[in-house]
Each structure stands twice: as structure tokens, then as C-alpha cells.
Amino acid sequence: MEGTKQNRVLVVDDHPAIRETMNDILKEEGFLPKLAADGEEALLLCQNQDFDFVLLDIQMPKMNGVEVMKKMKELRTNCPKFIFFTAYSSPELQEEANSLGAHAFLKKPIKVEKILNLIRLKRNISIQVFIKNDNLRISLTKLLEKNGYLLSTTSSYDDALIQIRQINYDCIIYDTDSPGIEQETIQNTIKSLNSDTVCLETNEDENLEEILKRISFHLEEKNPVLN
Numbered sequence: 001m002e003g004t005k006q007n008r009v010l011v012v013d014d015h016p017a018i019r020e021t022m023n024d025i026l027k028e029e030g031f032l033p034k035l036a037a038d039g040e041e042a043l044l045l046c047q048n049q050d051f052d053f054v055l056l057d058i059q060m061p062k063m064n065g066v067e068v069m070k071k072m073k074e075l076r077t078n079c080p081k082f083i084f085f086t087a088y089s090s091p092e093l094q095e096e097a098n099s100l101g102a103h104a105f106l107k108k109p110i111k112v113e114k115i116l117n118l119i120r121l122k123r124n125i126s127i128q129v130f131i132k133n134d135n136l137r138i139s140l141t142k143l144l145e146k147n148g149y150l151l152s153t154t155s156s157y158d159d160a161l162i163q164i165r166q167i168n169y170d171c172i173i174y175d176t177d178s179p180g181i182e183q184e185t186i187q188n189t190i191k192s193l194n195s196d197t198v199c200l201e202t203n204e205d206e207n208l209e210e211i212l213k214r215i216s217f218h219l220e221e222k223n224p225v226l227n
Contacts, residue, residue: 007119008032008049010080012042012056012068022055029116039063043071051080052147053103053119058086058093066096073100077209083118085110109207125219126150126167130160130174130186136204140173143208144215157182164189169218173211176201 002217009031011022019035019053034049036042038060046054054072058065070084081103094105104118126179127144130154131137141153152167154160157178164172164186172190174183183201198218202211 003021003108007035007052009119010034010036010042010045010051010054010056010087011037012039012054012060012065014038014057014060018057025116027110031119039065039068039071042068043075046072046080046219047075050078053083054147055083055115058084058090058097059088060106064093066093066100069097069100069102078212083115125170126165127215128167128169128172129153130157130178131155131202132178133175133204136175136202140202140210140211143212147212160186161189164195164197165193168193168195171198171200171215172214173200173202176203 009026011019011026011033012035013019013022014037016037019037023033023035030134034045034051036045039056040062042054042056045051054068054129056065060068063071063194065082065084068081073079079101082097083104083106084097084102085106085108086093087108097105106114127149129137129141129144129151131140131153134155137153137155141151144151152163152169154163160172160174163169172186174186187199195224200211200214200218
């Protein structure tokens with residue numbers, strides 16, 4: 001199983017003390033933080049760097065947090081996860097942020113451990129990729145590694161079953177072109193182990209980014225983020 005890379009986190013807040021405090025905490029926890037004083041600076045950083053998470057105050061001068069998220073979605077097809085926080089109740093902005101796919105919406109004063117747990121969540125997700133097609137398996141593996149997931153990959157049906165019996169994966173991805181008896185045995189094995197592993201099918205006709213979106217959707221449905 002591959003190790004995970006360090007999650008890259010962009011902290012956006014117009015208060016220097018909050019930025020520096022979060023910077024120190026994130027570094028101490030092993031993350032790679034970058035800081036931005038406002039939305040414009042955040043967008044400039046995101047044009048040149050990839051981030052896994054963006055932590056930002058929803059109320060900021062020049063551009064609020066929701067506007068930053070909208071702009072970033074226009075700039076990037078692979079958008080980081082947004083964790084919003086605010087000192088004031090803002091139901092309209094919260095509703096808009098959630099409709100855009102916000103990862104979480106937290107109220108100040110910030111509970112640091114809750115933010116850390118939200119960021120750590122993705123680092124602990126394990127996925128088995130059982131695909132015989134070399135090009136699809138390699139391409140999907142590279143994309144999942146880039147997004148920080150723990151991976152086991154195999155083209156062997158026997159190896160896939162052995163791994164499933166040894167490791168309780170969060171998700172298993174297999175090719176719809178594989179024999180039906182293999183797919184059925186994998187599913188039955190998971191049931192016999194009382195595992196909550198999510199089974200996802202794919203094939204070489206599916207866009208890799210769509211696979212990534214489906215993985216995120218099903219895993220977040222399995223482990224919902226509580227605001």
C-alpha cells in the first residue's frame with residue numbers, strides 16, 4: 001500500500017493573527033500550509049499551485065469566501081475542498097456555499113481539532129484498484145495518488161480477493177468489463193466479512209475526473225461531514 005503525501009492547505013483570512021496561528025498549527029501537524037490575506041491573493045496562489053484544502057473566512061474585504069470558491073471553480077477543474085468559517089450567522093451565504101459543494105461550514109471561535117480532523121479525513125481513506133486494463137489502472141492510480149488516497153493496486157483477481165480478506169478498504173474500484181462471476185465474488189466476500197466497503201465500477205470509457213467525483217461523493221455519503 002502506498003503512503004500518503006502531505007496535504008497542502010491554503011489559509012485565507014484578513015486577520016494576520018489567525019493566519020499565523022493556523023500556519024503554526026498546520027505545520028506542527030505535518031501539513032503544508034500557505035497563507036493569503038484576501039480572496040484575490042488566494043486566487044493568484046491557486047493559479048500556480050495545487051491545494052487539497054482551502055480554509056477561509058466567509059466574510060472578507062474585496063471578495064467574500066463564496067465568491068472566492070466560485071472563481072476558483074471557474075479556474076480549475078480539480079478544485080480543492082473548501083472549509084468555511086465565520087463569526088456571524090449568514091444563512092444565505094452558507095446555503096450558497098453548500099450548493100457549491102462546500103466541505104464544511106464552521107462557526108467561530110474555531111475548534112482547531114475539528115478542522116484538523118476534517119483535513120486528516122482524506123489522508124486515511126484506503127482504496128483498492130482492481131483493474132486488468134494496464135492503461136486505465138495506471139492512469140487512475142496516478143490520479144488517486146495525486147489526490148492523497150491510500151492505495152493498493154492489482155490486475156490479479158486472486159490478489160484482489162486476498163487483499164480484501166486482509167484489509168477493510170473504504171472503497172474498491174473494479175472494471176465493468178471483468179467477468180461477472182469475479183464481480184459477484186468480490187461483492188459476496190465483502191458482505192461475508194460484514195465490511196462497509198463501497199464498491200464502484202468503471203471502465204476505460206469513463207472520464208477519470210468523473211471517477212474521482214463519484215469516489216468523493218460515495219465516501220462522503222458514507223462518512224458525512226458534520227457542520
